[in-house]
Amino acid sequence: MRLDPSRVRKRLHLISGLILGLFLLTHFANHALGLISVPTMERGRLVFNLFWRHPLGTLALYGSLAVHFVLALESLYRRQTLRMPWKERLKIGFGLALPFLLVGHVTATRIDWALSGYSAGYYDLLPRLWGRPIDRISQSAALLVAWAHGCLGIWFWMRPRAWYPRMALLLYTLALMLPLLSLLGFAAGGRSLGAALPSESWFMKGRTDPAMLDQIRIAIFAALSLSIVGVLVARIIPMRGKVRIRYPDGRVLSVNRGFSVLEASRAAGIAHVAICGGRGRCSTCRVRVTEGLDRLPPVSDGERATLERIQAPDNVRLACQLRPQADIAIAPVLGAENIGLKVQTAEEETGGRERRIAVLFCDLRDFTRMSQQHLPFDTVFLLNRYFEMVGEAVENSGGVINKFIGDGVFAMFGLQSRIGEASLQALTAASEISYGIRLLNHRFESELNRPFRVAMGMHAGPAIIGRIGYGQAASLTAVGDTVNAASRLEGFAKEYDAELAVSADLMRHAGVALDDQPTFPITIRGRSGTLETLIIQDARSLAVMVDEVRKPGEMAVERP
Structure with a gap:
């Protein structure tokens, strides 16, 4: 089996980073015990050292530290341009600064212990660190930089995954609270020992000669x-040979061999979509190779897996992974000017993401006939009252109106909540719309030749959320199979002369029991299989279902 060097690098980088992150997590938790007392910190340190001072723990920690740093230098060397989104610059800057901030602490603890067997504890270190403002500041800075670097790495890794939005709030809370508690514990422990600094002789007892530690430092x-300077110098040494990359607008870039197409775009300031930041985890940076296909380097295993997932043709490659060795011509498949997602240039980050949401389509039935029977002013007035009612129903239920399309409305639920709550919100909105349409009919009974009637379709599932459109018309919206299915279900509601066609998936997400509810297997064009669907003649009945699911006192709606 042939090993893919790119994949091996990514695996090593991820595994070493997770091990270092686990060390930081336990180390910071130990510091946070200072909010209780210094003796509690000491007891926590003994438990902490059971693993990290064990030979296997030591090998895992320092092996990961060495691998992570070497891979960072190797990545810096391979990076053909230093133009990148600010979050990547911040991550790299923190990663390079971190070893310098930690050297003093590591030599005073781990290296001293390895040389002399003397295990410096909090009673040794807190007075010294807290007693000198410069040490206090540098230790706090090292803590924050280490945590920020780790959080950025975890964010880059988790962001493309479908489950990340569901965990984001918990992870953000942990990312903020742990360093805060750690700093507070460090400060509390330092202040409690600050008034009784140990003597120099007590502090030095059993320790390695300070002069030797200074030399090691x-x-x-x-x-x-020297390692960082060496890599930076090596980067500016011209590589042998250049290649030319031609873009659809006629621009031709001449770059050194080894540049990826994405790096070439960034270096030239050409906007190029790359949601994952150029890590080969998404397919948004893909390009169609229009010339030079036979001279391309082979596809790596990681790139092949991504391309096969989207069933890309043979002439499509990932710009972040393609490093041409000969002249080529390319055309981005997802053009920067109309991709619909925020474009990633060298200065900014993308905004597209996948999220599980609930979608509602609502259409006013027989509107064409109604508009023919009223003056234009009256038609606009009535239509605005209808839109006002639907908008209030959606927003009061926790949703967002995405678009008004003719006499129809497209609403989304779950941009800030989980799929279960989003589904309940959508059911609540449908019930409110059903009540609202009857109130409109009563209010304008004298002006309507026939009453307002609505048809609604609802489905829940994964969708792509991003800015879609062109120029000033671009807006945040959702696309994907879930949206298409909800739109088609609205049409089925009309066919069944019902107010609502809702998927059984949405009802299950909402926690509504379907034991006594008849369902229909509906075939949706362009979608494999059938979609189990409930046909609701009167959507007001949903209010009872929602109230049964919700806990007492949660969003109970009183009817006039």
């Missing part, structure tokens, strides 16, 4: 500095 600083 200087040597580590020098090695780190």
Whole structure:
């Protein structure tokens, strides 16, 4: 079995990063115990050291640290341009600064312990660190930089995954609270020992000669500095040979061999969509190779897996993974000017993401006939009252009106909540619309030749959320199979002369029991299989179902 170097690098980078993240998590939790007392911190440190001072723990920690740093240098060397989104710059900057901030702490604890067997504890270190403002500041800065670097790495890794939006709030809370509690614990412990600094002789007892530790510290600083400077110098040494990349608008870029197409776009300031940041995890940066296809380097296993997932043809490659060795011509498949997602240039980050939402389509039936029977002013007036009613029903239920299309409305639920709550919100909105349409009929009974009637379709599932459109007409919306299915269900509601056609999937997400509810297997064009659907003649009946699911006191709606 042939190993893909790119895939091996990514795996090593991820595994080493997760191990370092686990170390930070436990280390910061230990610091947070200072909010209780210094003896509690010491007891926590003993438990903490059971693993991290064990030979296997030591190998895992320092092996991961070495692998992570070497891979960072290798990535910096391979990166053909330093123009990148600010979050990537921040992550790399923090990663390079972190070793320098930690050298002093590591030599005073781990290296001293390895040389002398003396295990410096909180009673040793807190007075020294808290007693000198410069040490206090540098230790706090190291803590924050280490955590920020780890959080950015985790964010880049998790962001493209479908389950990330459901976990985002919990992860953000953890990312904010843990360093805050750690800093507070560090401060509380330092303040409690600050009034009784130990004597120098007590502090030095059993320790390695300070002069030797200083020499080790200087040597580590020098090695780190030389390695980074060496990589930066190596980057500016011209590589042998250049290749030309031609874009559809006629622009031709001449770049060194080794540039990826995405890096070439960034270096030239050409907007190029790349949701995952150029890691080969999404397919938004893909390009169609129009010339030079026979001279391309082979596809890596990781790139092949992504391309096969979207069933891309042979002439399509990922711009972030394609490093041409000969002249080529390319055309981005997802054009920057009309992609519908926020474009990632060198200065900004993309905004497209997948999220599980509930979708509602609502259409006013027989509107064409109604508009023929009223003056234009009256038609607009009545239509606005209808839109006002639907908009209030959706927003009061927790949803968002996405578009008004003719006499129809497209609404989304779940942009800030989970799929279960989003489904309940959609059912509540449908019930409110059913009540609202009857109130409109009563209010304008004298002006309507026939009463307002609505047809609604609802479905819940994954959808792509992003800015879609052109120029000033672009707006945040959703696309995908879930949206298409909801739109088609609205049409089935009309066919069945009902107010609502709702998928059984949405009802299950909402927690509504379907034991006594008849369902219809509906075939939707362009979708494999059938979609189990409930036909609701009177959507007001949904209010009872929603009230049964919700806990007492939650969003109970009183009817006049």
